[in-house]
Amino acid sequence: MSVGTMSGGARLKKPSWKDPRLVVGILLVLASTAGVVSLLGAADQTTEAYAAREAIAVGERLTADKLHRVKVRLGDLEQRYLTPESGLAEGAVAVQRIGQDQLVPRDSLGELDVLDRKPVAVTVDEALPAQAVAGSRVDVWVALPDARNGYSQPTLLLPGAEIAQLTPGSTALGSARSTVVMVLVTDSQMPQLLGAQANKAKISVVWNPGGNSR
Template sequence: MTVTTAPGGARLKKPSWRDPRLLVGILLVLASVAGVVSLVAAADQTTEAFAASQPIAVGEQLTPDKLHRVKVRLGDVEQHYLTPASGADYGLVAVQRIGKDQLLPRESLGTVDKLDRKPVAVTIDEALPPQAVAGSRVDVWVALPDNRNGFSEPTLLLRGAEIAQLTPGSSALGAQRSTVVMVLVPDGQMPKLLGAQANKAKISVVWNPGGDT
């Protein structure tokens, strides 16, 4: 009995490195791997920056213990923030309040002579709402003493003044507890507030949710 091969029958051939289809497949795999590597590298372009390890109030000096390092993606705005690569300008003071764990914009730091607002302690007996915290805004009202051992009608002295710090004041036994509010006062308004304090005026602080607008 004789076995014959059908006409046109194809025999399987062993793949060769010279096969164009195999080379194209290898190139596609390499291109895909390179694309994934590039994407991961682009997504991981982080840099070290300084963040505040505690709140830094306006006028407070920048020191090493107030900073810690974090890894962030800053991209094109890196030059606007304080980083270990550029160095920390210790000795400068905060001209804007910096919250805990916030990055340090360079514009938030400056020299003492650049401060156009300075903290003034105002002692109040009335309670402030919980929203009135360091960094929030308040209005400062002043009522000057009159000739009848009372006070004149209150007038608005400062609108939207920023709170630098809140400190519970001392109180006698059974007396109402006071609060010392450190208010940031512009240089132009400083004489009026200090004059009101010197004249034993009644000073009230009212939380202003709208800010300085």
Template sequence: MSITTAAAAARLKRPSWKDPRLLVGILLALASLTGVIAVVGSADRTIQVYAAREPIAVGQRVSKDVLDVVKVRLDDVESSYVTVAEGLPEGQVAVQRIAKNQLVPQESLGAADSLDRKPVAIPIQESLPAQAVAGSRVDVWVSLPDARNGFGTPQLLLPGAEIAHVTEGASSLGGSKEKVVLALVTDDQMPKLLGAQANKAKVAVVWNPGGAGK
């Protein structure tokens, strides 16, 4: 047999299991398959968690009626959110505002008696700035009646109070509608605000872009 014929026969010969080239090919194929399985498995590591169907105000009872179930991948922060597997605690209220479509953080729920701020209705006759919406911060100023049937110098009563909700109130005599701002007030601030309202003080709300008060 010529050298050329022998070489051609060697090329056409079925590879042996002991052929290192075949073993390397098998190992590469297995490694590729393992990588694909790992990527697919990692991409499918989603869990079911609760999200707010509509904005949830501080103090509002949180039940499944106001929540949706969504599938997301949270990885290391999974423990920070309320999952369907763990279940929704009974009788909980929102201790911080939860925006529409926001995932429900564990720290946003608590018992009603654990609230350090409570919503108080503040009727406002003047127009509110467009930025004064739920979740924003405002300064609440009051002017107490004086002995001359007027009002004294405005005083800053609630610096950086968070708005829980804004609703339309009743129509005033001039035909314009007043607004009712639900402001979150601490127990220490409550007597001053309620006292000012009882004394028919004028109340003004000013948007505070700096956030929380000092």
């Protein structure tokens, strides 16, 4: 009986603060709690970034009034986007289209002298498909006038050109509706397009669902 009593007493003995197992247990609990608090704090961290108030076309100058601030969780991606902290460079233009309410990527901004595509107005009389919107790709076909007061067979001049903007227009005397399509043209393609327009060519725009430029 005495042995059993002593054994039971040993089991009921209060742990001492000097017991290394108790100390290790307390440290583990504290470390676990600190880790949870750290994770919750990190998950709740937000930062301010710039987003476009309205869609911004390629070549359009970026100014503060075209942007608004939003709170987002970017984490390690913060350096990729324009923020109030990083600031907006004076004279910056969009080198790629930025959609409405889209965050502004830093690599979407540049200067006019390094812009490799420039918007050119192309007027088309035929109806465009609903998919032909700003940011989508189209093929631009050109038919030059021939000697019989007609037009030669159309040739593909600009494959996969990006639309920068669409504007409703009208033909002479307002008899029919037309559309002014701002397409982005590289410097190497510019002479051919401007030459076709100068020679009164018939220009057609065809939606390119694949977006291929070659």
